[in-house]
Amino acid sequence: xxxxxxxxxxxxxxxxxxxxxxxxxxxxxxxxxxxxxxxxxxxxxxxxxxxxxxxxxxxxxxxxxxxxxxxxxxxxxxxxxxxxxxxxxxxxxxxxxxxxxxxxxxxxxxxxxxxxxxxxxxxxxxxxxxxxxxxxxxxxxxxxxxxxxxxxxxxxxxxxxxxxxxxxxxxxxxxxxxxxxxxxxxxxxxxxxxxxxxx
Amino acid sequence: xxxxxxxxxxxxxxxxxxxxxxxxxxxxxxxxxxxxxxxxxxxxxxxxxxxxxxxxxxxxxxxxxxxxxxxxxxxxxxxxxxxxxxxxxxxxxxxxxxxxxxxxxxxxxxxxxxxxxxxxxxxxxxxxxxxxxxxxxxxxxxxxxxxxxxxxxxxxxxxxxxxxxxxxxxxxxxxxxxxxxxxxxxxxxxxxxxxxxx
Numbered sequence: 231x232x233x234x235x236x237x238x239x240x241x242x243x244x245x246x247x248x249x250x251x252x253x254x255x256x257x258x259x260x261x262x263x264x265x266x267x268x269x270x271x272x273x274x275x276x277x278x279x280x281x282x283x284x285x286x287x288x289x290x291x292x293x294x295x296x297x298x299x300x301x302x303x304x305x306x307x308x309x310x311x312x313x314x315x316x317x318x319x320x321x322x323x324x325x326x327x328x329x330x331x332x333x334x335x336x337x338x339x340x341x342x343x344x345x346x347x348x349x350x351x352x353x354x355x356x357x358x359x360x361x362x363x364x365x366x367x368x369x370x371x372x373x374x375x376x377x378x379x380x381x382x383x384x385x386x387x388x389x390x391x392x393x394x395x396x397x398x399x400x401x402x403x404x405x406x407x408x409x410x411x412x413x414x415x416x417x418x419x420x421x422x423x424x425x426x427x428x429x
Numbered sequence: 430x431x432x433x434x435x436x437x438x439x440x441x442x443x444x445x446x447x448x449x450x451x452x453x454x455x456x457x458x459x460x461x462x463x464x465x466x467x468x469x470x471x472x473x474x475x476x477x478x479x480x481x482x483x484x485x486x487x488x489x490x491x492x493x494x495x496x497x498x499x500x501x502x503x504x505x506x507x508x509x510x511x512x513x514x515x516x517x518x519x520x521x522x523x524x525x526x527x528x529x530x531x532x533x534x535x536x537x538x539x540x541x542x543x544x545x546x547x548x549x550x551x552x553x554x555x556x557x558x559x560x561x562x563x564x565x566x567x568x569x570x571x572x573x574x575x576x577x578x579x580x581x582x583x584x585x586x587x588x589x590x591x592x593x594x595x596x597x598x599x600x601x602x603x604x605x606x607x608x609x610x611x612x613x614x615x616x617x618x619x620x621x622x623x624x625x626x627x
Binding site: 320323347378389391402405 | 538541544549550558584585587596602613616617620621
Protein backbone atom coordinates (compact mmCIF):
# COMPACT_ATOMS: atom_id res chain seq x y z
CA UNK A 231 0.00 0.00 0.00
CA UNK A 232 2.83 2.40 0.78
CA UNK A 233 4.42 1.59 -2.58
CA UNK A 234 1.08 2.19 -4.29
CA UNK A 235 0.68 5.54 -2.51
CA UNK A 236 4.16 6.60 -3.64
CA UNK A 237 3.38 5.59 -7.22
CA UNK A 238 0.02 7.40 -7.23
CA UNK A 239 1.67 10.48 -5.71
CA UNK A 240 4.36 10.67 -8.37
CA UNK A 241 2.43 9.70 -11.50
CA UNK A 242 -1.20 10.30 -10.61
CA UNK A 243 -3.91 7.68 -10.68
CA UNK A 244 -4.48 7.49 -14.45
CA UNK A 245 -0.84 7.03 -15.37
CA UNK A 246 -0.10 4.42 -12.71
CA UNK A 247 -0.60 0.78 -13.66
CA UNK A 248 -0.78 -2.30 -11.47
CA UNK A 249 2.48 -3.35 -13.22
CA UNK A 250 4.21 -0.13 -12.00
CA UNK A 251 3.15 -0.90 -8.47
CA UNK A 252 4.15 -4.55 -8.50
CA UNK A 253 7.47 -3.38 -9.97
CA UNK A 254 7.98 -1.13 -6.94
CA UNK A 255 6.96 -3.77 -4.44
CA UNK A 256 9.20 -6.30 -6.17
CA UNK A 257 6.65 -9.05 -6.68
CA UNK A 258 4.51 -10.32 -9.52
CA UNK A 259 1.29 -8.76 -10.75
CA UNK A 260 -0.46 -11.98 -9.77
CA UNK A 261 0.62 -11.53 -6.15
CA UNK A 262 -0.61 -7.93 -6.20
CA UNK A 263 -3.98 -9.02 -7.58
CA UNK A 264 -4.27 -11.61 -4.84
CA UNK A 265 -4.37 -8.70 -2.36
CA UNK A 266 -6.36 -6.15 -4.39
CA UNK A 267 -8.78 -7.04 -7.15
CA UNK A 268 -8.41 -3.74 -9.02
CA UNK A 269 -6.40 -0.54 -9.22
CA UNK A 270 -9.41 1.30 -7.76
CA UNK A 271 -9.49 -0.98 -4.75
CA UNK A 272 -5.77 -0.55 -4.19
CA UNK A 273 -6.13 3.22 -4.55
CA UNK A 274 -8.95 3.25 -1.98
CA UNK A 275 -6.84 1.23 0.46
CA UNK A 276 -3.82 3.51 -0.06
CA UNK A 277 -5.90 6.69 0.47
CA UNK A 278 -7.59 5.19 3.52
CA UNK A 279 -4.19 4.37 5.01
CA UNK A 280 -2.87 7.88 4.27
CA UNK A 281 -5.92 9.50 5.88
CA UNK A 282 -5.67 7.31 8.97
CA UNK A 283 -2.01 8.09 9.52
CA UNK A 284 -2.48 11.84 9.15
CA UNK A 285 -5.84 12.21 10.90
CA UNK A 286 -4.58 10.74 14.13
CA UNK A 287 -1.92 13.41 14.50
CA UNK A 288 -4.28 16.22 13.47
CA UNK A 289 -7.08 15.18 15.84
CA UNK A 290 -4.73 14.73 18.80
CA UNK A 291 -4.14 18.52 18.65
CA UNK A 292 -7.77 19.08 19.53
CA UNK A 293 -8.08 16.30 22.10
CA UNK A 294 -5.29 17.30 24.44
CA UNK A 295 -5.75 19.63 27.42
CA UNK A 296 -5.01 23.34 27.60
CA UNK A 297 -6.50 26.53 26.24
CA UNK A 298 -9.27 25.81 23.74
CA UNK A 299 -8.30 28.66 21.39
CA UNK A 300 -4.74 27.30 21.21
CA UNK A 301 -5.98 23.79 20.50
CA UNK A 302 -8.35 24.97 17.77
CA UNK A 303 -5.50 26.86 16.11
CA UNK A 304 -3.13 23.86 16.39
CA UNK A 305 -5.77 21.58 14.89
CA UNK A 306 -6.48 24.06 12.10
CA UNK A 307 -2.79 24.36 11.21
CA UNK A 308 -2.18 20.61 11.00
CA UNK A 309 -5.48 20.03 9.22
CA UNK A 310 -4.82 22.62 6.50
CA UNK A 311 -1.24 21.44 6.05
CA UNK A 312 -2.54 17.91 5.43
CA UNK A 313 -5.61 18.85 3.43
CA UNK A 314 -3.78 21.19 1.04
CA UNK A 315 -0.75 18.91 0.53
CA UNK A 316 -0.17 17.87 -3.11
CA UNK A 317 -0.79 14.15 -2.51
CA UNK A 318 -4.11 14.77 -0.74
CA UNK A 319 -5.27 17.13 -3.48
CA UNK A 320 -4.31 14.52 -6.08
CA UNK A 321 -6.20 11.81 -4.15
CA UNK A 322 -9.23 14.09 -3.92
CA UNK A 323 -9.08 14.82 -7.65
CA UNK A 324 -9.14 11.10 -8.36
CA UNK A 325 -12.13 10.62 -6.03
CA UNK A 326 -13.93 13.51 -7.73
CA UNK A 327 -13.22 12.32 -11.26
CA UNK A 328 -14.30 8.79 -10.33
CA UNK A 329 -17.55 10.02 -8.79
CA UNK A 330 -19.67 8.13 -11.29
CA UNK A 331 -18.33 4.94 -9.69
CA UNK A 332 -19.80 5.69 -6.27
CA UNK A 333 -18.88 2.37 -4.64
CA UNK A 334 -15.22 3.40 -4.39
CA UNK A 335 -15.94 6.83 -2.94
CA UNK A 336 -18.75 5.86 -0.61
CA UNK A 337 -16.61 3.19 0.98
CA UNK A 338 -13.84 5.71 1.52
CA UNK A 339 -16.27 8.31 2.83
CA UNK A 340 -18.24 6.15 5.23
CA UNK A 341 -15.36 4.03 6.50
CA UNK A 342 -12.51 6.52 6.58
CA UNK A 343 -13.49 10.16 6.14
CA UNK A 344 -16.70 10.36 8.16
CA UNK A 345 -15.28 8.62 11.29
CA UNK A 346 -12.49 11.22 11.52
CA UNK A 347 -14.98 14.10 11.43
CA UNK A 348 -17.08 12.29 14.03
CA UNK A 349 -14.00 12.19 16.21
CA UNK A 350 -13.73 15.99 15.88
CA UNK A 351 -17.45 16.26 16.71
CA UNK A 352 -16.86 14.11 19.82
CA UNK A 353 -14.03 16.44 20.90
CA UNK A 354 -16.34 19.43 20.39
CA UNK A 355 -19.11 17.69 22.33
CA UNK A 356 -16.62 17.22 25.17
CA UNK A 357 -15.93 20.99 25.18
CA UNK A 358 -19.69 21.64 25.35
CA UNK A 359 -20.01 19.35 28.36
CA UNK A 360 -17.04 21.06 29.98
CA UNK A 361 -18.81 24.43 29.56
CA UNK A 362 -16.30 25.83 27.07
CA UNK A 363 -18.69 25.87 24.10
CA UNK A 364 -22.44 26.42 24.03
CA UNK A 365 -24.67 23.37 23.60
CA UNK A 366 -25.52 22.51 19.98
CA UNK A 367 -25.60 19.45 17.72
CA UNK A 368 -21.85 18.63 17.64
CA UNK A 369 -21.48 17.32 14.07
CA UNK A 370 -22.82 20.44 12.31
CA UNK A 371 -20.66 22.50 14.66
CA UNK A 372 -17.62 20.48 13.54
CA UNK A 373 -18.60 21.21 9.91
CA UNK A 374 -18.83 24.93 10.76
CA UNK A 375 -15.34 24.88 12.17
CA UNK A 376 -14.13 23.09 9.08
CA UNK A 377 -15.89 25.52 6.74
CA UNK A 378 -14.46 28.51 8.60
CA UNK A 379 -10.87 27.37 8.30
CA UNK A 380 -11.15 26.00 4.75
CA UNK A 381 -12.99 28.94 3.17
CA UNK A 382 -12.07 28.72 -0.52
CA UNK A 383 -8.59 27.24 0.00
CA UNK A 384 -9.40 23.63 -0.88
CA UNK A 385 -11.41 24.68 -3.93
CA UNK A 386 -8.54 26.81 -5.21
CA UNK A 387 -6.03 23.96 -4.78
CA UNK A 388 -8.38 21.47 -6.46
CA UNK A 389 -8.74 23.82 -9.43
CA UNK A 390 -4.99 23.98 -9.87
CA UNK A 391 -3.61 26.78 -7.70
CA UNK A 392 -0.12 25.36 -7.01
CA UNK A 393 0.12 26.59 -3.44
CA UNK A 394 -1.51 28.86 -0.91
CA UNK A 395 0.82 31.52 0.53
CA UNK A 396 1.82 31.01 4.16
CA UNK A 397 0.30 34.35 5.22
CA UNK A 398 -3.02 33.32 3.74
CA UNK A 399 -2.98 30.01 5.60
CA UNK A 400 -2.10 31.90 8.80
CA UNK A 401 -5.04 34.27 8.30
CA UNK A 402 -7.39 31.35 7.63
CA UNK A 403 -6.32 29.75 10.91
CA UNK A 404 -6.31 32.83 13.15
CA UNK A 405 -9.51 34.44 11.88
CA UNK A 406 -11.29 31.12 11.33
CA UNK A 407 -10.68 30.06 14.93
CA UNK A 408 -11.65 33.55 16.13
CA UNK A 409 -14.96 33.48 14.21
CA UNK A 410 -15.65 29.97 15.50
CA UNK A 411 -15.16 31.05 19.12
CA UNK A 412 -17.37 34.11 18.64
CA UNK A 413 -20.10 31.87 17.24
CA UNK A 414 -19.82 29.05 19.77
CA UNK A 415 -17.89 30.11 22.85
CA UNK A 416 -19.93 30.77 25.98
CA UNK A 417 -17.53 33.55 26.98
CA UNK A 418 -17.29 35.03 23.50
CA UNK A 419 -17.41 38.61 24.74
CA UNK A 420 -14.49 38.12 27.14
CA UNK A 421 -12.27 35.92 24.98
CA UNK A 422 -12.77 38.12 21.92
CA UNK A 423 -13.72 41.70 22.79
CA UNK A 424 -16.39 43.21 20.57
CA UNK A 425 -15.29 46.31 18.61
CA UNK A 426 -17.35 48.76 20.71
CA UNK A 427 -15.49 47.80 23.92
CA UNK A 428 -12.19 48.66 22.22
CA UNK A 429 -13.24 52.19 21.31
CA UNK B 430 -18.34 36.22 -42.79
CA UNK B 431 -21.64 36.69 -41.07
CA UNK B 432 -21.95 39.37 -38.48
CA UNK B 433 -21.60 37.86 -35.03
CA UNK B 434 -24.65 38.54 -32.94
CA UNK B 435 -25.31 38.18 -29.24
CA UNK B 436 -28.42 36.09 -29.96
CA UNK B 437 -26.42 33.69 -32.09
CA UNK B 438 -23.67 33.54 -29.50
CA UNK B 439 -26.18 32.80 -26.75
CA UNK B 440 -27.76 30.03 -28.88
CA UNK B 441 -24.34 28.42 -29.32
CA UNK B 442 -23.51 28.70 -25.65
CA UNK B 443 -26.84 27.19 -24.55
CA UNK B 444 -26.58 24.34 -27.06
CA UNK B 445 -22.99 23.65 -25.99
CA UNK B 446 -24.03 23.43 -22.33
CA UNK B 447 -26.74 20.89 -23.22
CA UNK B 448 -24.23 18.76 -25.13
CA UNK B 449 -21.59 19.00 -22.37
CA UNK B 450 -24.21 18.02 -19.81
CA UNK B 451 -25.40 15.04 -21.85
CA UNK B 452 -22.02 13.71 -23.04
CA UNK B 453 -19.44 15.13 -20.65
CA UNK B 454 -16.60 17.44 -21.60
CA UNK B 455 -14.14 14.82 -22.87
CA UNK B 456 -16.58 13.07 -25.18
CA UNK B 457 -17.97 16.27 -26.71
CA UNK B 458 -16.35 17.61 -29.88
CA UNK B 459 -16.76 20.96 -31.58
CA UNK B 460 -18.48 19.04 -34.45
CA UNK B 461 -21.12 17.67 -32.03
CA UNK B 462 -21.86 21.21 -30.93
CA UNK B 463 -22.00 22.70 -34.42
CA UNK B 464 -24.37 19.89 -35.49
CA UNK B 465 -26.59 20.71 -32.52
CA UNK B 466 -26.59 24.45 -33.28
CA UNK B 467 -27.12 23.74 -36.97
CA UNK B 468 -24.18 25.58 -38.48
CA UNK B 469 -20.71 24.84 -39.76
CA UNK B 470 -17.68 24.20 -37.59
CA UNK B 471 -16.09 27.28 -39.19
CA UNK B 472 -18.92 29.48 -37.89
CA UNK B 473 -18.55 27.95 -34.44
CA UNK B 474 -14.80 28.66 -34.45
CA UNK B 475 -15.49 32.26 -35.47
CA UNK B 476 -17.23 32.68 -32.12
CA UNK B 477 -15.03 30.48 -29.92
CA UNK B 478 -11.50 29.54 -30.79
CA UNK B 479 -11.35 26.38 -28.67
CA UNK B 480 -13.52 23.89 -26.86
CA UNK B 481 -12.07 25.18 -23.57
CA UNK B 482 -13.17 28.69 -24.39
CA UNK B 483 -16.66 27.54 -25.32
CA UNK B 484 -16.92 25.48 -22.14
CA UNK B 485 -15.88 28.53 -20.08
CA UNK B 486 -18.54 30.67 -21.75
CA UNK B 487 -21.20 27.98 -21.35
CA UNK B 488 -20.42 27.54 -17.69
CA UNK B 489 -20.45 31.27 -17.06
CA UNK B 490 -23.85 31.54 -18.76
CA UNK B 491 -25.25 28.62 -16.73
CA UNK B 492 -24.02 30.22 -13.50
CA UNK B 493 -25.52 33.59 -14.43
CA UNK B 494 -28.86 32.04 -15.37
CA UNK B 495 -29.06 30.41 -11.97
CA UNK B 496 -27.63 33.14 -9.79
CA UNK B 497 -29.28 36.05 -11.56
CA UNK B 498 -28.28 39.09 -9.58
CA UNK B 499 -28.17 37.29 -6.22
CA UNK B 500 -24.75 38.77 -5.42
CA UNK B 501 -26.02 42.27 -6.24
CA UNK B 502 -29.30 41.72 -4.43
CA UNK B 503 -27.41 40.82 -1.27
CA UNK B 504 -26.33 44.48 -1.20
CA UNK B 505 -29.85 45.89 -1.13
CA UNK B 506 -31.02 47.47 2.09
CA UNK B 507 -32.97 45.60 4.73
CA UNK B 508 -32.22 43.21 7.56
CA UNK B 509 -28.78 41.70 7.04
CA UNK B 510 -29.93 38.27 8.30
CA UNK B 511 -32.80 38.15 5.81
CA UNK B 512 -30.51 39.25 2.97
CA UNK B 513 -27.95 36.58 3.80
CA UNK B 514 -30.58 33.84 4.06
CA UNK B 515 -32.03 34.70 0.65
CA UNK B 516 -28.59 34.86 -0.88
CA UNK B 517 -27.49 31.58 0.72
CA UNK B 518 -30.49 29.78 -0.73
CA UNK B 519 -29.89 30.99 -4.31
CA UNK B 520 -26.18 30.25 -4.01
CA UNK B 521 -26.61 26.71 -2.67
CA UNK B 522 -29.25 25.84 -5.28
CA UNK B 523 -26.78 26.85 -7.97
CA UNK B 524 -23.70 25.32 -6.35
CA UNK B 525 -25.19 21.89 -5.70
CA UNK B 526 -27.12 21.59 -8.99
CA UNK B 527 -26.27 18.44 -10.93
CA UNK B 528 -24.89 20.19 -14.02
CA UNK B 529 -22.76 22.56 -11.92
CA UNK B 530 -21.28 19.63 -10.00
CA UNK B 531 -20.59 17.81 -13.28
CA UNK B 532 -18.83 20.88 -14.69
CA UNK B 533 -16.79 21.32 -11.52
CA UNK B 534 -15.71 17.66 -11.70
CA UNK B 535 -14.47 18.15 -15.26
CA UNK B 536 -12.42 21.18 -14.25
CA UNK B 537 -10.96 19.49 -11.19
CA UNK B 538 -10.14 16.25 -13.02
CA UNK B 539 -8.09 18.09 -15.64
CA UNK B 540 -6.56 20.66 -13.28
CA UNK B 541 -3.06 19.21 -13.55
CA UNK B 542 -3.08 19.52 -17.36
CA UNK B 543 -5.10 22.68 -17.92
CA UNK B 544 -5.42 25.98 -16.10
CA UNK B 545 -9.00 26.45 -17.30
CA UNK B 546 -10.45 25.82 -13.83
CA UNK B 547 -8.19 28.39 -12.25
CA UNK B 548 -8.88 30.92 -15.00
CA UNK B 549 -12.65 30.48 -14.52
CA UNK B 550 -12.30 30.76 -10.77
CA UNK B 551 -10.41 34.05 -11.08
CA UNK B 552 -12.52 35.47 -13.89
CA UNK B 553 -16.03 34.62 -12.69
CA UNK B 554 -16.03 33.35 -9.14
CA UNK B 555 -13.76 35.74 -7.26
CA UNK B 556 -15.49 38.93 -8.60
CA UNK B 557 -18.87 37.60 -7.40
CA UNK B 558 -17.54 36.97 -3.90
CA UNK B 559 -15.97 40.43 -3.98
CA UNK B 560 -19.49 41.83 -4.37
CA UNK B 561 -20.60 40.01 -1.24
CA UNK B 562 -17.45 41.21 0.54
CA UNK B 563 -18.29 44.80 -0.49
CA UNK B 564 -21.76 44.43 1.01
CA UNK B 565 -20.29 43.05 4.26
CA UNK B 566 -17.81 45.92 4.33
CA UNK B 567 -20.64 48.46 4.11
CA UNK B 568 -22.37 46.71 7.02
CA UNK B 569 -19.09 46.94 8.95
CA UNK B 570 -18.84 50.67 8.24
CA UNK B 571 -22.45 51.09 9.33
CA UNK B 572 -21.62 49.36 12.61
CA UNK B 573 -23.97 46.42 12.00
CA UNK B 574 -21.09 43.94 11.65
CA UNK B 575 -17.79 44.06 13.51
CA UNK B 576 -14.68 45.31 11.72
CA UNK B 577 -12.83 42.49 9.94
CA UNK B 578 -11.27 41.67 6.57
CA UNK B 579 -14.31 41.76 4.27
CA UNK B 580 -13.21 39.11 1.75
CA UNK B 581 -12.24 36.69 4.52
CA UNK B 582 -15.62 37.33 6.18
CA UNK B 583 -17.29 36.42 2.85
CA UNK B 584 -15.23 33.19 2.78
CA UNK B 585 -16.34 32.46 6.36
CA UNK B 586 -19.94 32.92 5.27
CA UNK B 587 -19.38 30.57 2.39
CA UNK B 588 -17.61 27.93 4.49
CA UNK B 589 -20.37 28.05 7.11
CA UNK B 590 -23.20 27.43 4.64
CA UNK B 591 -21.32 24.87 2.52
CA UNK B 592 -19.97 22.77 5.39
CA UNK B 593 -19.28 19.38 3.80
CA UNK B 594 -22.20 19.48 1.33
CA UNK B 595 -20.16 20.52 -1.70
CA UNK B 596 -17.49 17.90 -1.03
CA UNK B 597 -20.13 15.20 -0.59
CA UNK B 598 -21.75 16.12 -3.92
CA UNK B 599 -18.39 16.22 -5.70
CA UNK B 600 -17.59 12.75 -4.36
CA UNK B 601 -20.85 11.43 -5.80
CA UNK B 602 -22.99 11.37 -2.65
CA UNK B 603 -26.57 11.78 -3.89
CA UNK B 604 -28.24 11.27 -0.51
CA UNK B 605 -28.34 14.99 0.37
CA UNK B 606 -31.97 16.02 0.96
CA UNK B 607 -33.52 19.49 0.58
CA UNK B 608 -33.90 19.48 4.39
CA UNK B 609 -30.14 18.92 4.78
CA UNK B 610 -29.56 21.99 2.61
CA UNK B 611 -32.14 24.03 4.56
CA UNK B 612 -30.52 23.14 7.86
CA UNK B 613 -27.07 24.00 6.51
CA UNK B 614 -28.32 27.40 5.32
CA UNK B 615 -30.19 28.36 8.48
CA UNK B 616 -27.53 27.16 10.93
CA UNK B 617 -24.74 28.59 8.76
CA UNK B 618 -26.31 32.06 8.63
CA UNK B 619 -27.01 31.88 12.37
CA UNK B 620 -23.37 31.05 13.14
CA UNK B 621 -22.19 33.81 10.79
CA UNK B 622 -24.34 36.42 12.51
CA UNK B 623 -23.18 35.28 15.96
CA UNK B 624 -19.58 35.57 14.77
CA UNK B 625 -19.92 38.96 13.04
CA UNK B 626 -22.82 41.01 14.44
CA UNK B 627 -21.62 43.76 16.76
